[in-house]
Amino acid sequence: MSATSPSAGSSSAGSSHVEDFELSSVRFNWQLKALLPVVFVLLAGLLLFLVATVSLRDPVRHTVLIGAGAVAVAICAVLIVALAYVIQRPMVELQEKIALVSDGNLDVAVSFSRRHDEIGNLGRNFNHMMQQLRESREEIERLHRTQVSRAEHLATLGELAAGLAHEIRNPLAGIAGVIEIIGRDLPATSPAVAVVKDVRLEIVQINRILTDLLETARPHRPQVCRSNLNTTVEHAVMLARQQVLSKPIKIELQKAPDLPEVEHDSSQIHQVLLNLLLNAVQAMEGAGTVLVEIGSRDNCARVVVSDNGRGISPQHLPNIFRPFYTTKGNGTGLGLSLARRIVEEHHGRIEVSSVVGKGSKFEVVLPFSMPAAEVAAS
Secondary structure, three states: OOOOOHHHHHHHHHHHHHHHHHHHHHHHHHHHHHHHHHHHHHHHHHHHHHHHOOOOOHHHHHHHHHHHHHHHHHHHHHHHHHHHHHHHHHHHHHHHHHHHHHOOOOOOOOHHHHOOOHHHHHHHHHHHHHHHHHHHHHHHHHHHHHHHHHHHHHHHHHHHHHHHHHHHHHHHHHHHHHHHHHHHHOOOOOOHHHHHHHHHHHHHHHHHHHHHHHHHHOOOOOOOEEEOHHHHHHHHHHHHHHHOOOOOEEEEEEOOOOOOOEEEOHHHHHHHHHHHHHHHHHOOOOOEEEEEEEEEEOOEEEEEEEEOOOOOOOOOHHHOOOOOOOOOOOOOOOHHHHHHHHHHHOOOEEEEEEEOOOEEEEEEEEEOOOOHHHHHHO
């Protein structure tokens, strides 16, 4: 740890002296401004009194003027004491409490909150604010403890899930090989051919679930490089079109030829977009259109995937990015969770809007350039 240099210490001490001088100057200016009108009125009164007593004899006149001056000085003294007690003392106490708050102590309160005037209102508002700050801090600490406990729990579950996925995948590969051999040996007219086909599809589904589970439990750091986002999106659209060849669904792509290159992991962003496209296709019953638009917004690249399917109900919309949350019978609930994590690792975000019966719109927003440290690490 480096020691603080004398020059730095002297400069900080000098700055604190300047701040103290400024505070005292402000306090003096405030007192001066409060007293100046009173002094002005008293001087004006003395002047008028002087004019009014011109006709009096000199000894009597001097006596009257001395008495009037003494009364004026007494009034000023009383006003100074009253201002110091009524206003200055609460302000000094408030400054002391604020200094304690700036040091992190929120268990403070001012004593002048019991007064029935504007200063008392100020004190009550300050105490109420401190009470709200204490409650907010307690809530933040509670949420932090909950999040830490949940993160530890999820980390343990992730390790367990990854181990189970590996253990399941090994025998699954053997089962797939056996089914492949059985399928080749069966006669084409055998009724077991359809059963073997269904088994193959189920094996593919199990393997896909295990892949998503491993990706969620053991994420990989993005391999970032600057490349054309249009190419990444076009590749995902091409694969999605292969999935809808036998369906009355169109997938339209609007590219942005003038879009600058974007720093991203093309394989991971391709995975995100393909997941969104397949979700859009599955959301449509019968004919429909999926529109993919590429553009820019707020110095970021954006890819919008919109469909005219059945939409997402308001009660489901806040939960769609939660792991294992799904409304589809054959879904794993990991696709959107994984997609959001990938986009956030690119320092981007996914925004979604949906209207039941009219369709959904997912917008992926990515910065053109990631932080240099992230690019170097990848």
